[in-house]
Amino acid sequence: MAYLTLILVCQLAGELAVGALAMPVPGPVVGMVLLFILLIAIGSVPKGLDQTATGLLNSMSLLFVPAGTGVMLHFKLLGEALLPLSLALIFSTLATIVVTARLMQWLGKERADE
Numbered sequence: 284m285a286y287l288t289l290i291l292v293c294q295l296a297g298e299l300a301v302g303a304l305a306m307p308v309p310g311p312v313v314g315m316v317l318l319f320i321l322l323i324a325i326g327s328v329p330k331g332l333d334q335t336a337t338g339l340l341n342s343m344s345l346l347f348v349p350a351g352t353g354v355m356l357h358f359k360l361l362g363e364a365l366l367p368l369s370l371a372l373i374f375s376t377l378a379t380i381v382v383t384a385r386l387m388q389w390l391g392k393e394r395a396d397e
Contacts, residue, residue: 286335293318 297314306313322328361368
């Protein structure tokens with residue numbers, strides 16, 4: 284229960300930071316970064332946190348049900364914006380592939396230098 288509370292406190296801190304600083308990033312993303320920084324400071328992932336996070340990840344598919352329902356409710360609106368949405372989806376996918384490939388190349392060089 285303590286680790287679930289930690290996850291939720293990090294999310295709340297992220298939401299508060301986004302609200303206070305008017306950041307253009309979702310609060311849970313900032314909370315995840317805060318949790319990541321905390322884990323770096325600790326130096327490892329505690330077993331209880333790993334178990335809690337794994338349990339949440341195993342139930343993640345349930346979290347997509349409301350989003351899928353929202354998509355179906357606004358299907359007509361999505362159809363009207365099909366071209367810009369398609370272009371954004373294609374561009375973001377290609378950008379993700381390029382950034383991931385560059386990062387892997389960079390990390391591979393770092394490891395080869397060791």
